[in-house]
Amino acid sequence: MNHIFSDRISDVPKSFLREILKTTVNEDVISFAGGLPNRDLFPIEEIKKASVKVLDEFGGDALQYSTSEGYLELRKWISNRYASKMGLSVNPDNILITTGSQQGLDLIGKTLINESEHVAIEEPGYLGAIQAFSLYRPRFLAIPLHFDGLDLETLRSTFQSYTVKLIYGVPNFQNPSGLSHSDENRDEVAKIVSNSKTILVEDDPYGELQFQGEKRRSYFSRIPDQTILLGSFSKIFAPSLRIGWMVAPDRLMEKLIIAKQASDLHTNYFGQRILFQYLLDNDLDLHITKIREKYLKQKDAMVSAIEKYFPKEIKYSNPDGGMFLWAILPEQISSRAVFDLAIKEKVAFVPGDPFYINRTNANTMRLNFSCVDEETIETGIERLGKIISDFIR
C-alpha cells in the first residue's frame, strides 16, 4: 500500500534520542544521557494523601469528564503564583491546562503553523519542540545559541529576510545546553520581535529550578501580547501525571481551546485535582528548595569533575539551574564517535546531533546531572575524560 501516510508524519525526525536511551538502560552504565527529574525527590507520601483526600471529599466529581480549559481552581493557583513570584498579572482565562508542555507545543503547531511558514528556533534546541512543530511542516530557521543567549546578528538578518510566524526558545537553563538568555539578550530579542507580528514561544519548564545566579525577567513580562508562555509541573511535582499549562493572549485562546478539545477533550482531571490538593496542603516552595539544593550539589560535582578530568580544550556551561550541562569538544571531533567509545566503557551521554535542525557529527554533548549521585558523577566524568583525552590526542 503506497502513500498510506500523511506527508506531515514523514517529516518528523525519528527520535535518535529514543534509540540512545535504549542503549543506556543497562544497570552497569553510568548514564548522563537521561533527561529525567530525580525520582528520589518526588513527594510520594504527600501525593498519596492528596489522592485519598480528593476521592473522600469529591468522589465522583474528580472521576467525571471535565472542561477543556482545565480545572479553574488550578488555573487560579497558577495565576496567583505568577503574581506573587514574578509580579506578573495573568488572568486565569488566559491559562490553558495541557497534557504536559509537550501538548502545548502541539497545540501551538495546530493552531498557528501553516505549511511552509517560517519558525525560528534556537540551536541547539529542544528536540520535543522540533518534533511537535515538524508535524505542521514549517520551514525551520536556526538561531545559534551562545553562552549568553541568542545570536542577535543572525536573529536580525532572519527577521529582515523572512516573515517569521513563531520563534521558539527555552530561555532558562535550556534542554539540552543548560544555557540561559541574559537580561540584555532578552531586551534585544524582545525589541526585534516587537517590530514584527511574530509570536514568541517561551518554554519555561526549568525556571523554578534556579539554584544560583541572578533571576532574569521573562519574555512574557516584556512583550505579553506576542508571547505564549509554557509551564510544567513535571520538574517541580511529578512528570507522570502529565500536567502543564500555557499562557496565551486573548486573541489566541478560543482557537487553542478548540484545538485542545479536538486533541484529547481535556487533561487528566483526577491528576489535576490531586495536584491542586497537594498544592493546598503542602508548601511547594519548601519542596522546590529541596530539589534546587540537590541539583546544585549534583551540578557542582559534575563541574568539579570536569575541571579535574576533562582536557582543558573542552568548553562547558556552568548552568544556574535546570538539569543539564553542555560540553563543547574541539571542532573537528564528532561526539557520536566519542559516544560509541563511551558506551563500551559504560558511560553514556547524548551526542549533540539531534538538537540541531540539520547537522551530523556535531562536536557537542548533553550531560544530565539530576539522576546520578555525586560520587557516581565523579566516576562517570573520570571515565569520559579519559576517553576524550585519548580521542583528541
Place this chain on the structure above:
Amino acid sequence: MNHIFSDRISDVPKSFLREILKTTVNEDVISFAGGLPNRDLFPIEEIKKASVKVLDEFGGDALQYSTSEGYLELRKWISNRYASKMGLSVNPDNILITTGSQQGLDLIGKTLINESEHVAIEEPGYLGAIQAFSLYRPRFLAIPLHFDGLDLETLRSTFQSYTVKLIYGVPNFQNPSGLSHSDENRDEVAKIVSNSKTILVEDDPYGELQFQGEKRRSYFSRIPDQTILLGSFSKIFAPSLRIGWMVAPDRLMEKLIIAKQASDLHTNYFGQRILFQYLLDNDLDLHITKIREKYLKQKDAMVSAIEKYFPKEIKYSNPDGGMFLWAILPEQISSRAVFDLAIKEKVAFVPGDPFYINRTNANTMRLNFSCVDEETIETGIERLGKIISDFIR
C-alpha cells in the same frame, strides 16, 4: 494581526454542543443533553485503594516519565481481554495507550490524512471525530446511518467515485444515535472496504455496555489488516483519567507512536498504574454488569415514557447498549426549534444538527439516559412529549 491562525484551525466546527451544554447546567433543568457516564457507578473506593497501593509498592516509578507506547502490563491486559471476551488475537505491540479515544482520533488524523483526501463518515456521526479529523482538512463524505447500519448503496457508489483514505464509524450503540451496525451490514461493509486500500476506523467506546440483544462481531475480526480499533476505559472505569487505546496493524504502529510522542510524550502514567492495579484487584466484569443493569433500567424507563408521551409519528431507536437514544421527528420539523421551547420548560436534549457534516434544522434529537434516574426520565419525557405534540399540531 491578520492570518495569524493556521488554515486548519479555521476549519474546525465550533462546538455547538459545548454551547448547548452550558445552557443545561442549571439544576432545575432535566437534562438528556449530556453525554456522560453515570457518576454514581464510578468505583471510588476501589480507585482509592489502587492509588494507595501503587504509591506504596512502586513509589517513584509510578510518578516518573514513561514510554510513549503506554504501560506494557496494561497493554498485555487489554490483549488478554480481547482474547478471552472476543476471541481476538492482538499482540500488545499493536496496542498504543492514548489520552482517551479522542487522542486516538487525533493521532489517526496526524498520521494518515493529507489535505483534501477523502474521509467517509457515518451520518449522523460522532462530533469528536468530525472535530479531530477536520484539523487535517480532509473532504468528508457522508454515509447515511440507518437502524441496521450504513447505507450500502451510498457506500458502494462512494467507494466507486472516490479514493477513500479512511472510513469512520461507531458500530456499537453509537453516539449520537444508539444505533448499531447489524452483522449482515458489517459483512457487506467489510467486503466493500476489503476491495479498496481504505483504513476502517472502528471506534468502540460502548461495546462493553451491551445490555440486551445479540453480540455482533467486530470489523477488526473481519478485516484486521485494514482496521484501526479504538477502545476506552472512560465508560467502564472512569473518564477523568483519560485512558483509551488503539489497536493498529504493524505497518502503521511506528508512525502512530512517533505522532503520539510528538503530541504529549505519553499518557498520564500514574493513571495507567492506578487503572492496572484496579484491574488486578477487582472483577471488572462484575463492575460492568452493574453498569449494564443500571443503564438498561434507564433505557427502559425512557422507551416506556416515549411510548406513553410522544406522538405516534415520532420514530426512535431502542438501543441494545450504550448511553443514547435517537428520536426522529416528522421531516419538516427542526429539532432546534423544539429545543428552544424545551429549555423554557426546563428539559434539554441535543438537537441533531452538530452530528451532520453540513445540515441545519435537522429533525433528529439525541437523548442521553445514563445520567438521569428513572422517575426523572419519565417527568422529562412527559414534558418533551407535550412540547412536541403542541409543535406538530
